[in-house]
Amino acid sequence: MWADFLALAIFNIFRSYSPKQKLLIRYLKTYWGIQPKEISWYEKAVRHKSLIGSGKFTHTDCNERLELLGDAVLDTVITEHLFSLFPEKDEGYLTKIRARIVNRQMLGEVGKQAQLNTVIEARIGTDDSMDKIIGNALEALIGAIYLDRGFEQARKSVKQNLLAKFLDLDQVLQESQDYKSAIIEWAQQHKHKIQFDTTDSVADDQMFECIVLINNEPLASGKERSKKKAEQVASKLAVKQLNL
Numbered sequence: 434m435w436a437d438f439l440a441l442a443i444f445n446i447f448r449s450y451s452p453k454q455k456l457l458i459r460y461l462k463t464y465w466g467i468q469p470k471e472i473s474w475y476e477k478a479v480r481h482k483s484l485i486g487s488g489k490f491t492h493t494d495c496n497e498r499l500e501l502l503g504d505a506v507l508d509t510v511i512t513e514h515l516f517s518l519f520p521e522k523d524e525g526y527l528t529k530i531r532a533r534i535v536n537r538q539m540l541g542e543v544g545k546q547a548q549l550n551t552v553i554e555a556r557i558g559t560d561d562s563m564d565k566i567i568g569n570a571l572e573a574l575i576g577a578i579y580l581d582r583g584f585e586q587a588r589k590s591v592k593q594n595l596l597a598k599f600l601d602l603d604q605v606l607q608e609s610q611d612y613k614s615a616i617i618e619w620a621q622q623h624k625h626k627i628q629f630d631t632t633d634s635v636a637d638d639q640m641f642e643c644i645v646l647i648n649n650e651p652l653a654s655g656k657e658r659s660k661k662k663a664e665q666v667a668s669k670l671a672v673k674q675l676n677l
Contacts, residue, residue, distance in 0.1 A: 460552045465590045467578060474499070474577035481555035481566050496573035503576030506584070507535060510591040533605050540568035546599040549574070612668035619677055620647065629667070631660045643667040 450458065454472050461467040461475060469475055482495045511534055515527045533539060541564030544550070550563065553570050579587040596602065613629070620627035626648050634640035634656055643663040644654045653674055655666030 457552050460548070464547050464549075465574070465578070465594050467582065467586070467590060470581050474581045475574065478503075478573035478577040479549070479553045479570050481553065481570070483556035483566075484554060487556070496570060499573035499576035499580075500569050501576070502579065503572035503574065504535070506579045506587050507572060507575050507591060510588050511535060511596075513588075514592060514596060530606065534600065534602075537565055537568045539600075539605070540571050541565060543595060543599045544568055544571040547571070547594070611665075612672050613664050615677060616645065616668045616671050616675075619672075619675065629664050631663055645671040647671075 450472070454476070457475055457479065458469060458472065461469055477494060478496050478499050480490065480495045482492070482497055484490045485492060485495060508531070511531050512527070515522075515530055519527065519530075544567035545564075549567050549570055553566060555563075555566050575587055575591065578590055617627060619625075628646040628649070629643055630646060631641055631643040634642045637656075640656045640658060641660045641663040642654060642656045643660070643666070645652045645667045653667050653670035655663050655668075655670055657663040657666050
């Protein structure tokens with residue numbers, strides 16, 4: 434193992450890297466604990482399809498294929514991690530938590546926490562949002578680690594970096610709960626009338642406000658940018674008020 438590491442280190446000392454490659458190597462070491470063997474995999478991982486047509490890159494030079502591979506690797510590692518972390522939970526629970534971790538919005542947030550945007554190559558003005566570009570690049574990066582260093586290193590990088598440093602799993606678990614269903618179930622069990630009064634916010638026309646009423650009496654309220662989220666925020670406060 435040490436012989437392989439030493440040989441790789443010596444090879445990298447004498448290999449000539451461009452300034453952009455050196456930046457990418459520093460990024461991989463700092464944020465993912467990776468010493469790349471073949472830098473081209475990682476260059477592809479951070480290169481978005483918006484660069485196709487520039488005369489320099491083709492589809493095989495960009496990260497879509499790596500994204501597909503990384504998605505499968507990430508799914509496997511996350512599933513294994515949750516399987517070990519929650520030995521008493523059923524398949525439905527594990528599937529729900531995994532889906533929250535690997536959805537595009539969450540991966541975009543994780544990628545931003547990992548400063549992935551600092552090494553991404555994309556053409557400004559692309560139809561894809563930056564969050565989506567970052568999320569796709571994160572999956573592609575996992576695919577690149579798998580091809581370059583093998584599954585065990587990819588697994589280690591996901592567990593020790595993505596899950597331990599860049600993702601707040603406690604927050605994911607908290608937000609995965611359906612507070613609205615919980616408060617409705619409580620109201621039905623105790624024969625209470627429950628209402629969700631959700632309207633446009635008077636203070637901010639970009640927000641919605643929900644008031645949870647029990648037997649026509651307001652119990653809790655919450656604001657968010659969608660009706661569904663506003664109802665969840667208000668329901669969460671209601672659950673807390675009732676000590677459920």
